[in-house]
Amino acid sequence: MIATSIAGEARPSGPRRLLRHLLFSEYLVLYLSLAYFLAVLPFVPQMASAEVMRNILSDMLPLLVVAIGQTFVLIVAGIDLSVTSIIAMASVVGASVMTGDGGYLADSALAVPGAMIAMVLVGLAIGAFNGFCVNRLGMPPFIVTLTTMMFFSGAAIWFTTFHTETSSIANLPHGFVVLGQGNLGGVPHALWVVAAVGIAAHLVLARSVLGRRLYACGQNRRAAAVSGVPVGRVIAAAFLISGACAAVASILYTGRLQTGTPILGQTILLDIIGAVVIGGTSLFGGKGKVLWTVFGVLFLVLIDTSLKMLGLSLFSVFAIKGCVILLAAVIDAVRTRYAARF
Amino acid sequence: MALLDCENLRKSFFGVEVLHGVSFSLDRGRVLGLVGENGSGKSTTMNILGGVLRRDGGRIRLDGADYEPRGPKDALARGIAFIHQELNLFENLSIEENLFITGFPRLGAAIPFINRGRMRRRARELLEQVDIRHPPGTPVGQLSQGERQLVEIAKALSVDARVIIFDEPTTSLTRREADRLFGIIERLRGRGIAMIYISHVLGDVTRICDDITVLRDGAVVGGGPVAQMPTERMISLMVGRTLDQLFPERTATPTDTPVLEVRGVSQPGVVHEIDFTLHAGEVLGIAGLMGAGRSELARILFGLDSFKTGTIAVDGVAIEAPSPSVCMDRGMAFLTEDRRGEGLMMHATIADNIALASLDEYASPWTRFVERTRLGDEVGRIGQKVRMRAADPMATLVRHLSGGNQQKVVLAKWLLREPKVFILDEPTRGIDVGAKFEIYKIIDTLVADGAGVLMISSEMEELIGLCDRILVMNHGEIQAEFRRGDFDSGRILEAAMRRRGTEAAAAPAAAMREAV
Numbered sequence: 001m002i003a004t005s006i007a008g009e010a011r012p013s014g015p016r017r018l019l020r021h022l023l024f025s026e027y028l029v030l031y032l033s034l035a036y037f038l039a040v041l042p043f044v045p046q047m048a049s050a051e052v053m054r055n056i057l058s059d060m061l062p063l064l065v066v067a068i069g070q071t072f073v074l075i076v077a078g079i080d081l082s083v084t085s086i087i088a089m090a091s092v093v094g095a096s097v098m099t100g101d102g103g104y105l106a107d108s109a110l111a112v113p114g115a116m117i118a119m120v121l122v123g124l125a126i127g128a129f130n131g132f133c134v135n136r137l138g139m140p141p142f143i144v145t146l147t148t149m150m151f152f153s154g155a156a157i158w159f160t161t162f163h164t165e166t167s168s169i170a171n172l173p174h175g176f177v178v179l180g181q182g183n184l185g186g187v188p189h190a191l192w193v194v195a196a197v198g199i200a201a202h203l204v205l206a207r208s209v210l211g212r213r214l215y216a217c218g219q220n221r222r223a224a225a226v227s228g229v230p231v232g233r234v235i236a237a238a239f240l241i242s243g244a245c246a247a248v249a250s251i252l253y254t255g256r257l258q259t260g261t262p263i264l265g266q267t268i269l270l271d272i273i274g275a276v277v278i279g280g281t282s283l284f285g286g287k288g289k290v291l292w293t294v295f296g297v298l299f300l301v302l303i304d305t306s307l308k309m310l311g312l313s314l315f316s317v318f319a320i321k322g323c324v325i326l327l328a329a330v331i332d333a334v335r336t337r338y339a340a341r342f
Numbered sequence: 343m344a345l346l347d348c349e350n351l352r353k354s355f356f357g358v359e360v361l362h363g364v365s366f367s368l369d370r371g372r373v374l375g376l377v378g379e380n381g382s383g384k385s386t387t388m389n390i391l392g393g394v395l396r397r398d399g400g401r402i403r404l405d406g407a408d409y410e411p412r413g414p415k416d417a418l419a420r421g422i423a424f425i426h427q428e429l430n431l432f433e434n435l436s437i438e439e440n441l442f443i444t445g446f447p448r449l450g451a452a453i454p455f456i457n458r459g460r461m462r463r464r465a466r467e468l469l470e471q472v473d474i475r476h477p478p479g480t481p482v483g484q485l486s487q488g489e490r491q492l493v494e495i496a497k498a499l500s501v502d503a504r505v506i507i508f509d510e511p512t513t514s515l516t517r518r519e520a521d522r523l524f525g526i527i528e529r530l531r532g533r534g535i536a537m538i539y540i541s542h543v544l545g546d547v548t549r550i551c552d553d554i555t556v557l558r559d560g561a562v563v564g565g566g567p568v569a570q571m572p573t574e575r576m577i578s579l580m581v582g583r584t585l586d587q588l589f590p591e592r593t594a595t596p597t598d599t600p601v602l603e604v605r606g607v608s609q610p611g612v613v614h615e616i617d618f619t620l621h622a623g624e625v626l627g628i629a630g631l632m633g634a635g636r637s638e639l640a641r642i643l644f645g646l647d648s649f650k651t652g653t654i655a656v657d658g659v660a661i662e663a664p665s666p667s668v669c670m671d672r673g674m675a676f677l678t679e680d681r682r683g684e685g686l687m688m689h690a691t692i693a694d695n696i697a698l699a700s701l702d703e704y705a706s707p708w709t710r711f712v713e714r715t716r717l718g719d720e721v722g723r724i725g726q727k728v729r730m731r732a733a734d735p736m737a738t739l740v741r742h743l744s745g746g747n748q749q750k751v752v753l754a755k756w757l758l759r760e761p762k763v764f765i766l767d768e769p770t771r772g773i774d775v776g777a778k779f780e781i782y783k784i785i786d787t788l789v790a791d792g793a794g795v796l797m798i799s800s801e802m803e804e805l806i807g808l809c810d811r812i813l814v815m816n817h818g819e820i821q822a823e824f825r826r827g828d829f830d831s832g833r834i835l836e837a838a839m840r841r842r843g844t845e846a847a848a849a850p851a852a853a854m855r856e857a858v
Contacts, residue, residue, distance in 0.1 A: 203711070207709075207711040207712060207714075208705075208709070208710050208711050208712065209701045209702065209705045209710050209711075209712055210710065212694070212697070212698070212701050212712060213701065215690070215694075216687060216690075216694075216698055219687035219688075219689060219690055220683075220684075220686070220687045220688070222683055222684045223683070223684050223685055223686055223687055223698075224687075224698070225646070225666060226644075226646065226666060226676060226678055226684050226685070227666070227698045227699040227755065228666045228667040228669075228670045228699055229667075229698070230667060286687070286689060286690075287689075
């Protein structure tokens with residue numbers, strides 16, 4: 001193996017150099033997405049239509065917001081399983097504030113902003129609780145967020161029963177629904193929101209002091225503490241950001257469905273974590289980027305859409321999705337092993 | 343005929359030759375000391391012998407037969423055992439399970455169950471040979487570092503190793519444990535086992551080896567029987583020039599201005615009534631045996647651990663509620679003894695590591711964004727100051743650096759903050775002679791600029807060569823204080839080993855060696 005790579009070093013032939021460039025590129029997952037898109041195009045030519053593209057984009061947006069929040073937590077070597085329950089809880093709390101059927105602020109001008117603030121507060125509160133348990137009680141993030149996920153998934157249903165006889169809270173004001181479905185200058189509102197969150201998240205991670213500290217805590221928590229990094233506050237910040245991002249995703253999902261429902265987002269937990277990890281963010285912390293997560297989400301949504309359009313049954317969709325994700329993981333492992341040589 | 347004969351070993355990595363024909367031989371019942379600076383090719387040579395790497399050229403003969411290991415397992419099967427610096431033991435498993443992990447004795451050839459009885463009997467025999475008195479069922483996690491080292495040796499004996507390679511075996515051992523290890527090496531030598539001993543601690547090498555081979559830049563530059571290789575000669579061969587001095591001339595003398603005042607600091611079971619003053623321009627050493635409470639004191643001073651009573655003041659103002667960031671704001675810095683575990687982010691770049699402790703100083707007030715150009719310039723400047731040898735600090739990962747350069751990264755991280763009080767815990771551990779000298783010079787420059795340095799070290803020579811004053815700690819208390827001109831390694835050691843109650847002073851042999 002070493003001998004061959006020496007030969008590669010000495011006389012890098014054209015295709016070989018290109019392969020190496022692709023393998024080590026930051027845009028690897030984007031290239032994989034493109035390759036996948038081209039590969040399935042002969043089977044489902046409709047994939048290239050404007051309408052499908054729009055669908056892919058709108059499927060990506062809310063998922064991307066949660067995934068960006070998750071990226072922060074993974075960077076500090078944590079994990080946030082509670083994001084789906086935050087989406088559900090925020091959805092029903094927000095709906096209960098603004099619904100025309102006896103909401104707390106029904107028919108008030110403040111209904112929509114009030115509801116959105118309440119939703120974000122739900123996300124921040126659950127995030128703060130997660131951070132508290134991890135820092136102060138020294139509990140592993142997996143267990144903490146697993147229990148908050150279970151608790152708030154149940155609590156969301158329980159909360160719903162106070163407000164409606166049915167399983168979800170409907171009759172949301174028009175001003176809110178527009179947010180999930182309308183557009184501004186041809187660009188969907190949701191895209192504006194997600195772009196703003198994405199750019200802010202990128203700047204925080206890549207440029208700010210907090211960003212550097214997040215990476216440091218993920219790389220070597222003890223060294224960070226000795227270097228004066230307030231490790232507890234940094235980890236808490238990651239969980240707060242994840243909670244807030246999940247709440248924003250909840251706003252987008254709820255707006256699109258036009259109802260607040262406690263089962264919102266129940267099935268997407270693995271998609272969220274999967275997308276972030278496929279993008280290249282490490283589950284062991286210290287490594288990750290917003291852009292990578294964008295690519296990861298794109299890749300996943302692309303696979304989902306294409307498989308649905310192929311008209312495959314649900315179980316084969318799962319099996320194929322599993323295979324493709326495995327392939328991406330294998331490529332990542334290969335490139336990590338190669339990188340260790342240099 | 344020699345047991346092991348290496349002739350003209352060559353090895354290249356990515357087209358760069360790192361071993362240019364290394365030859366040496368080893369007889370039964372002899373201990374060969376292999377010395378050289380970091381990067382001189384010791385590890386590469388040993389990895390070839392241990393089957394970790396393949397050689398590109400040259401030949402090795404073991405007992406007259408060609409030796410071409412296909413991997414570590416094959417090397418072991420041929421009787422060459424390699425005991426790495428970082429031990430390969432499973433802490434959660436018992437001693438006996440560790441001993442037989444590669445081949446448990448079975449109940450029968452076709453029965454996949456472990457023959458516990460036979461395993462235990464065989465383990466007892468092996469443990470007896472290395473003087474371990476714990477029952478074979480004891481989890482390895484409960485053993486001291488020294489005992490774990492001995493378990494590794496027992497493991498080598500379990501496969502009838504003819505050659506045992508030790509790579510820096512004493513790094514994490516106390517002197518007492520090291521002495522025990524040397525006793526075992528003595529015994530193995532008597533049984534005709536050949537050993538290769540790699541270490542930076544030249545005193546140990548002189549003491550236990552029969553022959554010395556010195557490597558520099560991937561080639562053998564000298565060697566011979568230990569009697570013909572005094573320490574000074576080994577050092578001058580290693581660095582390729584005569585080192586007139588091991589320590590730089592101190593360029594400044596201490597002032598009377600106190601920078602750090604510690605008064606009556608106590609934490610039950612850890613330190614007791616610690617009282618001292620560090621002055622501007624002073625290097626204050628702390629001597630003591632491992633476990634004397636030196637590192638614990640350093641952690642308390644830097645706000646990493648709590649203490650019950652007493653005060654710590656910097657520049658005459660007491661520090662309330664100490665934490666690393668509070669202490670740093672007051673001008674303190676702390677280089678920990680655990681470089682990999684607490685000093686560095688191994689997978690981050692040099693620049694990221696250096697910047698970590700100074701991010702607040704380089705944040706723009708409005709956005710809290712790091713001002714990258716300003717920070718980059720400063721990191722480059724400080725990198726030059728500590729004579730960092732790396733192509734591109736922005737791209738080079740710390741894990742690719744040698745031990746000495748890694749330590750310089752940690753130093754640079756703190757120098758960027760221009761500390762007034764710098765606590766150094768074992769700053770030269772595991773670092774080669776050349777890099778040590780450079781670190782001493784950095785310390786000298788720092789105090790010449792008016793800082794105070796508190797230096798914890800287990801190397802007596804280093805404390806005597808560099809410090810203005812030495813405090814001796816023992817059982818969490820300061821036992822004695824010595825001033826420059828008044829240093830006497832014998833008396834310092836005596837203070838470090840003075841026992842309370844019945845236990846007598848430690849073995850004089852250990853005392854002697856530490857003094858050398």
